[in-house]
Amino acid sequence: MSLNEKIYNCIIIGSGPSGYSAAIYAARYDLNPIIIEGNQPGGQLTTTNNIDNYLGFPIGISGKYFMEKCKKQAERFNTIIVNKSVVKVILSNKKGGIHHIILEEKHFFKSRGLIIATGSSPKYLGIDKEKKFMGLGISFCATCDGFFHKEKNVAVIGGGDTALEDANYLSNICKKVYLIVRKNYFIASKILQNRILKKKNVIILFCSNVKQIIGDHFLEKIIVVNHKNKTINTISISGLFIAIGHIPNTYIFKNQLNLDERGYIIVNKGTTITSIPGVFAAGDVQDPIYRQAITSAGTGCMAALDLEKYLSLL
CATH class of the missing domain: 3.50.50.60 (FAD/NAD(P)-binding domain)
Structure with a gap:
C-alpha cells in the first residue's frame, strides 16, 4: 500500500514551531504524524536572524538554526516530513470521517486527523x-x-x-x-x-x-x-x-472551516478544536493576538493532545 492509499491518524500542514511541536507530541502518542512542509519550510522564523526570547536558549539562537533543530527533533521520533505544498483539502463533517489532503503534482493523503499549522503572512x-x-x-x-x-x-x-x-x-x-x-x-x-x-x-x-x-x-x-x-x-x-497587519494562511480552508472576519480559524475557547470533527488548528493561523514562537509551540502541543483524545473516543 503506497502512502497515498493508506488512511493515517495525523497529518500536519505547516512546519513552523506549532507544526513541529504537534508532530513531536503526536509521535510520542504513537499517532505516526506526517508533516507537509509547505512553500516556506520552517515558517516565518527562518527569516529572523536571532531569537533572543525563547525559553532554554540563554545566548539566543538564529531562527533558521532553531527550526533546523525542531525538524531534527521531530525526525528523531520518526515523523515523516514531506517537502511539498497542499493545494486543496476536502474535509469530512462526520465524526471519524476521512479528510483528504491534496498536494501538488497530484499526490494526496487521507487521514482521520488533521492539524492545521499554516501560520500567517505579514503584509x-x-x-x-x-x-x-x-x-x-x-x-x-x-x-x-x-x-x-x-x-x-x-x-x-x-x-x-x-x-x-x-x-x-x-x-x-x-x-x-x-x-x-x-x-x-x-x-x-x-x-x-x-x-x-x-x-x-x-x-x-x-x-x-x-x-x-x-x-x-x-x-x-x-x-x-x-x-x-x-x-x-x-x-x-x-x-x-x-506593523500593517497579517494575513492568516487559510485560503484553502475557506467555505470548509469557520473563519472569523479576518480569516483566522475559529477554535473552541481554550482548545484547538475547529468546527470540523478531527480537524485542529495551532499557531498563528488561529492566533491574531500573540503570534510568538513560544505560544505557537504551546498550541501545537495542545493540538496533538486534542487529536489524541478525539481518536481515542472513536
Missing part, C-alpha cells in the same frame, strides 16, 4: 529592498528583534494596536522611535493612543509613507514622504518594524 509595503533586508534591519516582530536595536533609532509603520504596542515597547529600549502612520489619525484603541502620546522619544509622522529603503548590505536609512504637504524626510535608523 508587506511592496517597495524595493523590503524583502532583501528581512533580518538585516527590517522586521515584523518588535518583541522578537527590538533588543538588537537597543539605544538606537528605529521606525514603526502602522496606526493600529500592533503598531502602537510595538512603538511603546521599543520606546523603552531605543533612543528614538519614528511612528509612521499613513492616515492622519490612529485606528488603535484610545488607551494605546494616550500611552504613546505621552512618550517623549516617539516621533509621530501622520499622513506619511515610506517610499524608499536605503542601504547596501543592511538597512541604513528610509525616505518618508508626507502625502498631504508633499514634504520629504530622510531618516537614519537601524531597524524598521512593519
Whole structure:
C-alpha cells in the first residue's frame, strides 16, 4: 500500500514551531504524524536572524538554526516530513470521517486527523529592498528583534494596536522611535493612543509613507514622504518594524472551516478544536493576538493532545 492509499491518524500542514511541536507530541502518542512542509519550510522564523526570547536558549539562537533543530527533533521520533505544498483539502463533517489532503503534482493523503499549522503572512509595503533586508534591519516582530536595536533609532509603520504596542515597547529600549502612520489619525484603541502620546522619544509622522529603503548590505536609512504637504524626510535608523497587519494562511480552508472576519480559524475557547470533527488548528493561523514562537509551540502541543483524545473516543 503506497502512502497515498493508506488512511493515517495525523497529518500536519505547516512546519513552523506549532507544526513541529504537534508532530513531536503526536509521535510520542504513537499517532505516526506526517508533516507537509509547505512553500516556506520552517515558517516565518527562518527569516529572523536571532531569537533572543525563547525559553532554554540563554545566548539566543538564529531562527533558521532553531527550526533546523525542531525538524531534527521531530525526525528523531520518526515523523515523516514531506517537502511539498497542499493545494486543496476536502474535509469530512462526520465524526471519524476521512479528510483528504491534496498536494501538488497530484499526490494526496487521507487521514482521520488533521492539524492545521499554516501560520500567517505579514503584509508587506511592496517597495524595493523590503524583502532583501528581512533580518538585516527590517522586521515584523518588535518583541522578537527590538533588543538588537537597543539605544538606537528605529521606525514603526502602522496606526493600529500592533503598531502602537510595538512603538511603546521599543520606546523603552531605543533612543528614538519614528511612528509612521499613513492616515492622519490612529485606528488603535484610545488607551494605546494616550500611552504613546505621552512618550517623549516617539516621533509621530501622520499622513506619511515610506517610499524608499536605503542601504547596501543592511538597512541604513528610509525616505518618508508626507502625502498631504508633499514634504520629504530622510531618516537614519537601524531597524524598521512593519506593523500593517497579517494575513492568516487559510485560503484553502475557506467555505470548509469557520473563519472569523479576518480569516483566522475559529477554535473552541481554550482548545484547538475547529468546527470540523478531527480537524485542529495551532499557531498563528488561529492566533491574531500573540503570534510568538513560544505560544505557537504551546498550541501545537495542545493540538496533538486534542487529536489524541478525539481518536481515542472513536
